[in-house]
Structures are given as structure tokens and as C-alpha cells.
Amino acid sequence: MMFPGIGETFVPARVRMMFALIFTFMVMPVLLPMVPALPPQIPDMALLLIKEIFIGLFFGTVMRLLMDIVATMGSIIAMEIGLSNAMILNPSLASQSALPSAFLSTAGLALVFVTGLDELLFRAVMDTYKVFPMGGTFFMSDMVQAFVHLFGESFMLGVQLAMPFMVAGLLFYAVLGVMQKTMPQVQLFLVVIPVQIVGGLFIFMMVLSIALGVWLKFFDQTIGSLFIR
Secondary structure (H helix, E strand, O other), X not given: OOOOOOOOOOOOHHHHHHHHHHHHHHHHHHHHHHOOOOOOOHHHHHHHHHHHXXXXXXXXXXXXXXXXXXXXXXXXXXXXXXOOOOEEEEOOOOEEEXXXXXXXXXXXXXXXXXXXXXXXXXXXXHHHHHHOOOOOOOOHHHHHHHHHHHHHHHHXXXXXXXXXXXXXXXXXXXXXXXXXXXXXXXXXXXXXXXHHHHHHHHHHHHHHHHHHHHHXXXXXXXXXXXXXX
């Protein structure tokens, strides 16, 4: 439901269900020894199912949070280079987003599968049965604390990746303010908008590969530290 690439809203629900069914049969021989005996009572069975659903939602929410880092970076970039009103459909979010945000979301999703990180995610799904054994103690407070900590780190990383644009934007508006004071009769803001967009796209071209590389490294390290055993 929340798996990157497969759980996107533009993927038909029937395709997602078929994939989940096939993946279940593929991993069942490996995970079956980790599954305890089924509880004889219906309330115990319901409690076990609820725990597994919460663990799955925790895993999917972490995946979605990591994918939203590049979207956060794109939103900040759009504000700094003057493209915040250039809206386009973002397939990953199923809503309208600024052009840089939609581009980075799609590029990040493609890189996950191109670089082979999708195999790491499938392995992480299987290792959740080692991190959270079925029928074991359910540490809800630890999960919430880990999610809050990861949320702060993800937002900070998104801002840090967009820092070159924030610095360039600050300098640009400072120079523009000085020029406007010296020439108040000229509407400089309308004149320099093309310069702002072209300059922002140039910086975007220069830092794109480095920013996505840093994001992929953070993505890999976070999944490995949380779920891989």
C-alpha cells in the first residue's frame, strides 16, 4: 500500500494486490519458520493481526518519509528560483506540486530501482520479522520515538540539500533590494525574473547529481540501520 514505486496511487489496485500475493508466496518458505502457532482464540488472533498491520504501516510510513525528502527539497528550490507557481501533477503524491518537486520525486523513485535499492527494500520487508518477531513484545513507544527522530532528520536533510539555492536566493534578493533603492523608478523585479529562473536552473544542473547521491546514501543507511538484520 505504501511501498515506493509499487504503492503509488497511479498503480492500479489490482496490480498492487497481485504483486502482494506473488511476493507473499515467494517469501513464505523463508518466513514460515518464524511464524508461531496461530492463537486458538479469536481475540488473540485479532490482536496479532493488529500488531502486524501496525508494523507494516510503520515500515511503509518510513519509506514514504524517505521519499518525501526530495519533494521537500524541490519545494524549497521552487520558491527560491521563482517556479513556485509552475504547478504540475506529481504522480508520487497524486496532487499538484511545483515543477522541481515533481521532477525530483520522479527522479528519486527511478533511482531507487535503477541503483538496486528496491532489492534492499524487499530484504528489509523480510527482516521486519526479525526486528519485530510475530507474537513478541510490541514496543509502540520505541516505534514512535524512532519515527519522530527520523522525521526531524529527513526534514533537516531536505533543507540542507536545498541550501545552495537558499544562499543564492538570499544574495540575489539582497542585490535586488540595493538596486531597487538606487533606481526606484525601474521595476527591477519584473526585469530580473528571467535571470532568477535561468540562474536557478543553472545551479540546479550543477548540484542535482550530488544532492541525489547524498539522498541515496541517507536512504540506504536509514533502511539498513532500522530494518536490516
